[in-house]
Amino acid sequence: MLDSFRDAFRLPDLKRRILFTMGMLFVFRLGAHIPTPGIDSAAMAHLFEGGGVLGFLDMFAGGALRRFSIFALGVAPYINASIVMQLLVVVFPALEKMQKEGPEGQKKIIQITRLSTLGFAAIQAVGMVFWLQRVGVFSGGALGMVTAILTIIAGAIAVMWLGEEISDHGIGNGISLLIFAGIVARIPEATIRTWNMLHLGELHALIVLLALMVIIVVVAGCIVLQEGQRRLPVQYAKKVVGNKVYGGQSTFIPLKVNQGGVMPIIFASSILIFPYTVLKFFSGDMAVKLQNMLAPGSWLYSVLYVALILFFAYFYTAMVFNPSDVANNMKKYGGFILGIRPGKPTSDYIEKVMSRITLGGALFLAVIALIPTVMTNLMGITSFYFGGTAVLIVVGVALDLVHQVEGQLLMRHYEGILKRRNGAGAGILRF
Numbered sequence: 314m315l316d317s318f319r320d321a322f323r324l325p326d327l328k329r330r331i332l333f334t335m336g337m338l339f340v341f342r343l344g345a346h347i348p349t350p351g352i353d354s355a356a357m358a359h360l361f362e363g364g365g366v367l368g369f370l371d372m373f374a375g376g377a378l379r380r381f382s383i384f385a386l387g388v389a390p391y392i393n394a395s396i397v398m399q400l401l402v403v404v405f406p407a408l409e410k411m412q413k414e415g416p417e418g419q420k421k422i423i424q425i426t427r428l429s430t431l432g433f434a435a436i437q438a439v440g441m442v443f444w445l446q447r448v449g450v451f452s453g454g455a456l457g458m459v460t461a462i463l464t465i466i467a468g469a470i471a472v473m474w475l476g477e478e479i480s481d482h483g484i485g486n487g488i489s490l491l492i493f494a495g496i497v498a499r500i501p502e503a504t505i506r507t508w509n510m511l512h513l514g515e516l517h518a519l520i521v522l523l524a525l526m527v528i529i530v531v532v533a534g535c536i537v538l539q540e541g542q543r544r545l546p547v548q549y550a551k552k553v554v555g556n557k558v559y560g561g562q563s564t565f566i567p568l569k570v571n572q573g574g575v576m577p578i579i580f581a582s583s584i585l586i587f588p589y590t591v592l593k594f595f596s597g598d599m600a601v602k603l604q605n606m607l608a609p610g611s612w613l614y615s616v617l618y619v620a621l622i623l624f625f626a627y628f629y630t631a632m633v634f635n636p637s638d639v640a641n642n643m644k645k646y647g648g649f650i651l652g653i654r655p656g657k658p659t660s661d662y663i664e665k666v667m668s669r670i671t672l673g674g675a676l677f678l679a680v681i682a683l684i685p686t687v688m689t690n691l692m693g694i695t696s697f698y699f700g701g702t703a704v705l706i707v708v709g710v711a712l713d714l715v716h717q718v719e720g721q722l723l724m725r726h727y728e729g730i731l732k733r734r735n736g737a738g739a740g741i742l743r744f
Contacts, residue, residue: 320722327484327721334483337475338494344384344468345377345495349461351453352381352445360450374495381445383468386437387495388488391473392583394429398422399632427473434469437587438462484721485714489575493710496703528704531681535708538677541570543670545663550647564648566639568667571674573629575709578682580629581621585614619679626675627668636663681705 322328348354357379371378374387402408402422411418442461445451453461472491479487510516544565589607592600606613640660642648649655653662682705 321718324721327718330482330484331718334479334485334490337479337483337487338490341384341472341475341491341494342498344471345374345382345498346380347383349381349383349385349464351451351457351461353450353452354380356448356450357381357445360448377495381441381450381465383464384472385441385465386434386469386472388472388476388491389583389586390433390437390469391426391430391476391488392579393433393587394426396580396584397429398426399628430473431466431470433587434466435462438465438469440592441465484717485710489579489706489710489713492579492706496707527684531684531704532708534677534681535705536712538571538674538681538705539574539709539712541674543568543570543666545650545666547643547648547650550649566663568634568663568670569674570670571626571678572634572667572671573626574713575706576629577622577625577675578678578705580625581618581682584621585617615683618682622679622682623672623675626671626678630667630671634667636660636667639663678705 321331374385374389377384377387402412408422411421414421439462442451442458442465446458451458451461476487476491479485479490481487483490507516507521511518511521544567547564547566549562549564585607589604592604592607605611607617608614637660640656640663643650643659644655650659650662653659
């Protein structure tokens with residue numbers, strides 16, 4: 314593996330992309346430590362004691378929300394805008410037509426998404442600043458509030474730009490990598506906090522050991538989920554052209570168990586964060602009651618979380634995988650699945666299999682996402698941030714990054730990072 318990483322830096326283009334990505338991540342982490350004017354740091358830190366909802370939100374911001382830095386909103390506005398845009402494309406034929414117009418249509422969709430990001434950032438920024446003023450953390454007057462709102466709106470736009478730059482000129486999915494960087498940056502702090510609690514007797518050693526075992530099992534499960542696939546055997550008919558015989562070989566269609574990767578869980582988390590932020594506008598018993606109902610760990614939040622994960626798992630699979638196109642391409646080149654007629658029957662069969670394995674993958678996603686709640690309720694661990702959602706995002710993004718680097722190496726006839734056996738990925742599991 315060390316030789317493979319060394320080979321990656323021997324390729325000028327790949328080396329440039331890796332260094333560019335690292336530079337953008339450095340800028341993101343730097344911005345997470347630049348405070349917004351008018352914030353009382355001590356009072357802000359007091360709000361985050363004990364974790365809870367704010368600790369959960371801060372996990373996605375990589376600590377920027379705890380400091381209320383210029384990047385306090387993180388990638389949440391951009392993800393919210395992307396979700397809404399993808400749903401609107403499905404609902405409105407005009408947007409769907411625009412998306413299919415090629416590069417020009419894609420540019421228009423991206424521009425609309427950017428403008429929507431600005432709107433979501435403005436709503437969330439106003440809600441956060443008004444809430445902080447109400448709880449006594451912010452004290453800057455009317456002009457200070459306007460300055461703070463504009464600052465974190467600009468920070469949200471800057472985060473969106475960093476993510477797009479990484480996707481275009483770096484390696485990996487930019488937005489996912491920013492979330493990944495924010496979560497990984499919390500690991501040293503969480504480790505030190507856990508050690509201090511263990512040293513002071515606030516945590517029992519057996520509980521910490523059990524938590525570590527759960528993390529190992531969850532990481533292994535995430536790898537199985539990300540790499541697992543169902544292989545449909547495909548046979549190609551023989552064709553005689555002149556004196557030569559073409560075709561006749563057997564191959565397979567790899568159907569991933571988790572086609573959407575980490576996107577369903579990121580989308581579900583971001584959607585549930587948005588109404589909680591909007592409720593910060595309001596005060597009173599009803600607003601507080603609704604906030605508690607939508608807080609991570611509540612029964613309503615858990616139910617909505619599972620439902621949204623299932624929805625986005627199917628939604629994202631439908632976005633990236635089209636059984637009709639696969640069936641038509643097979644028919645065009647003389648391929649067929651044994652016992653299934655070419656054309657629409659093949660398309661229906663692939664869709665049926667894909668629906669089954671997507672359900673299994675989505676349920677597994679939901680189980681992993683709810684692990685922090687279980688850990689908190691059963692073990693009394695109130696700061697178990699690196700679990701469930703966080704582990705899935707870290708493992709998923711890391712695997713995707715490794716596969717992209719590996720693809721670049723294999724394309725240039727270098728050995729991949731993951732060792733290959735008989736032409737198949739060593740980590741791929743069959744179902």
